[in-house]
Amino acid sequence: MKTTRHVLVLTAGPQPEWMPDLESQFWSVTSSLPTHELRRTLRASDLACVVIDFSHGFDVSARMALERLLALPHVGAVGLLGPDQLADPVVRTLAVDHCFDVLSVPFSPVQLTLSIASAFDMLKSRMRELDPDGNELQRTGLKGGHQVHVEGSMVGSCEAMISLFRSIRKVARTDAPVFISGESGTGKELTAQAIHERSERRGRPFVAINCGAIPPHLLQSELFGYERGAFTGANQRKIGRVEQAMGGTLFLDEIGDLPFESQASLLRFLQEKTIERIGGHQPIDVDVRIVAATHVDMPEAIASGRFREDLFHRLCVLHLDEPPLRVRGMDIELLARRALDRHRSDSQRRVRGFAPDAITALYCYGWPGNVRELINRVRRAIVMSEHPFITADDLDLGEYTQSRTVSLAEAREDADREIIERALLRNHGSLSKAAGDLRISRVTLSRLLRTRGIDVMAFRSSRNSG
Ligand SMILES: Nc1ncnc2c1ncn2[C@@H]1O[C@H](COP(=O)(O)OP(=O)(O)OP(=O)(O)O)[C@@H](O)[C@H]1O
Ligand SMILES: [Mg+2]
Incomplete structure (x- = not known):
C-alpha cells in the first residue's frame, strides 16, 4: 500500500513562519488544532508526523484529542516547548510519553526539519517491526506508557478501569452487599466474580442467578429449595440456589428485572439471613455474600414503582459502576x-x-x-x-473510518459531548461540580444536557465505592 507523508502542525497560536520551509521538503503540511475528528482526516495508511507547538498551550479538549491522535500507530510526534513548560505535568507527560523528539523554542528550521525526518524514520522502522512483510500495519503493544492491568478475567489500562479494579479490591475485603450497575456487556458479571475471587470466600461457591429469567411462581423453589413431598412432583429434596452458595457469594444478576411479586421474599431473606425450604419447617441460617447487578436505571425503576426501594437499599450498600466501553480510550x-x-x-x-x-x-x-x-x-x-x-x-x-466526512458542527458536537460526559463521570453526575470543571454555569450545563440528550442519572450511579 502506498503511503503519503503528512506533517501536521498543531498550534493554538498564529500560523508559524517556519511552515513554508517544511512544505519545500515535499511533505504535505496541514496546520490545525487537534480537533476531535482530526484523525479521520488522515488516511490510515499515511504516515504522519505531528508537530505539536506546546508554547501557546492547549485546552483540555485539544489535549484529549491529541492523546487519541498520538495513540494511532502510524502517527508520531515532535514537540515544541516554550521556556519552563516541562514543569507543567500535562505537557511533560505528553512530551515525554508521546513525542519522538522535543525541541525548545527558539530552534532553527534545520533542527526542526531534521527532527521531522528522523520521526518519519522511526515511524517507518516501527511499521517494519510490527509488520515485517511491509504490507500493512499491526501493533501489538500499547505505547505511551500505558500499563495493562488485570483483575481476574478483566483487563484494562484506562483511568476508569484502574479505579474500578481498586474498588473491587476494597469491597472484596468486606462482607457488605455490593451493587454493580452498568450498561449491557460492560463486564458486570466478571466484576462480581473478581470480587468473589479477591474475598476470603474464594474457594467457596460462587452461585449466579438470573433474576429476570425465573418466573415468580418458581422463584421460591429455585432460591430456597423444597423438601421431599412438599408438593406433587417433589419426589426428592431440592437444595435451592441460596443454600448452594453457602459460605460463598450469591450473585443476583439482572436484579432490576426481578418481578415485583418476587421482591418481598428476597427482602425477607436479606433481612433475616435465614431461609426455609418449601415444605420445611426449620429456618436455615445462611452465610452468603450478596452481589447484585443490573443494566436497569434503578432510580427510575423505583420512581415508577417497579422496584421496591427498601430492597434496593438492602442490596446497594456498596456501589460499583462499570464504565461504558466508549469512555475507555485505548x-x-x-x-x-x-x-x-x-x-x-x-x-x-x-x-x-x-x-x-x-x-x-x-x-x-x-x-x-x-x-x-x-x-x-x-x-x-x-x-x-x-x-x-x-x-x-x-x-x-x-x-466509521476516516472516509466518512464530518461537518464542523458534528465534530464540535461530538467533542462537546465527550468533554461533558467525562466531567460528569469524574464528578459522579454532580451538575454543579461538573459545571465548575467546565467553567460554565449549572444552568448552561443543564441546557447542554437537554439539547444533547445526555442522561445525567447514568453518571449519578457512577459513584464507585472507595
Ligand atoms: N475488562 C474486560 N476484560 C476482558 N473481557 C471483558 C471485560 N469486560 C467484559 N469482558 C467480556 O465481555 C463479555 C461481557 O461481560 P459480562 O458478561 O461480565 O458483562 P455484563 O455487564 O454482565 O453484560 P450483560 O449486561 O449483557 O449481562 C464477556 O465475554 C466478558 O468476558
Ligand atoms: Mg451479565
Whole structure:
C-alpha cells in the first residue's frame, strides 16, 4: 500500500513562519488544532508526523484529542516547548510519553526539519517491526506508557478501569452487599466474580442467578429449595440456589428485572439471613455474600414503582459502576487485540492483526453493546475476513473510518459531548461540580444536557465505592 507523508502542525497560536520551509521538503503540511475528528482526516495508511507547538498551550479538549491522535500507530510526534513548560505535568507527560523528539523554542528550521525526518524514520522502522512483510500495519503493544492491568478475567489500562479494579479490591475485603450497575456487556458479571475471587470466600461457591429469567411462581423453589413431598412432583429434596452458595457469594444478576411479586421474599431473606425450604419447617441460617447487578436505571425503576426501594437499599450498600466501553480510550484496542489472540484459531486462514482502517473504526464507533459487542464483532471478523489483516468492513464498521466526512458542527458536537460526559463521570453526575470543571454555569450545563440528550442519572450511579 502506498503511503503519503503528512506533517501536521498543531498550534493554538498564529500560523508559524517556519511552515513554508517544511512544505519545500515535499511533505504535505496541514496546520490545525487537534480537533476531535482530526484523525479521520488522515488516511490510515499515511504516515504522519505531528508537530505539536506546546508554547501557546492547549485546552483540555485539544489535549484529549491529541492523546487519541498520538495513540494511532502510524502517527508520531515532535514537540515544541516554550521556556519552563516541562514543569507543567500535562505537557511533560505528553512530551515525554508521546513525542519522538522535543525541541525548545527558539530552534532553527534545520533542527526542526531534521527532527521531522528522523520521526518519519522511526515511524517507518516501527511499521517494519510490527509488520515485517511491509504490507500493512499491526501493533501489538500499547505505547505511551500505558500499563495493562488485570483483575481476574478483566483487563484494562484506562483511568476508569484502574479505579474500578481498586474498588473491587476494597469491597472484596468486606462482607457488605455490593451493587454493580452498568450498561449491557460492560463486564458486570466478571466484576462480581473478581470480587468473589479477591474475598476470603474464594474457594467457596460462587452461585449466579438470573433474576429476570425465573418466573415468580418458581422463584421460591429455585432460591430456597423444597423438601421431599412438599408438593406433587417433589419426589426428592431440592437444595435451592441460596443454600448452594453457602459460605460463598450469591450473585443476583439482572436484579432490576426481578418481578415485583418476587421482591418481598428476597427482602425477607436479606433481612433475616435465614431461609426455609418449601415444605420445611426449620429456618436455615445462611452465610452468603450478596452481589447484585443490573443494566436497569434503578432510580427510575423505583420512581415508577417497579422496584421496591427498601430492597434496593438492602442490596446497594456498596456501589460499583462499570464504565461504558466508549469512555475507555485505548482499552478498546487492547480488548480487540486480546479477542483476536483468543479466537484467532476460529479461522482456517491466519489472521495476523487489524488493518489501520479497522483500528480507526474501533475508536470512532460508539459501542452500544460494549465489550460483549466488541468481542462478537472481532470473532465474526476473524471468520469472515479474507485478508491477513481484519479491515473495518470485516468488523462491519466500514462507515466509521476516516472516509466518512464530518461537518464542523458534528465534530464540535461530538467533542462537546465527550468533554461533558467525562466531567460528569469524574464528578459522579454532580451538575454543579461538573459545571465548575467546565467553567460554565449549572444552568448552561443543564441546557447542554437537554439539547444533547445526555442522561445525567447514568453518571449519578457512577459513584464507585472507595
Ligand atoms: N475488562 C474486560 N476484560 C476482558 N473481557 C471483558 C471485560 N469486560 C467484559 N469482558 C467480556 O465481555 C463479555 C461481557 O461481560 P459480562 O458478561 O461480565 O458483562 P455484563 O455487564 O454482565 O453484560 P450483560 O449486561 O449483557 O449481562 C464477556 O465475554 C466478558 O468476558
Ligand atoms: Mg451479565
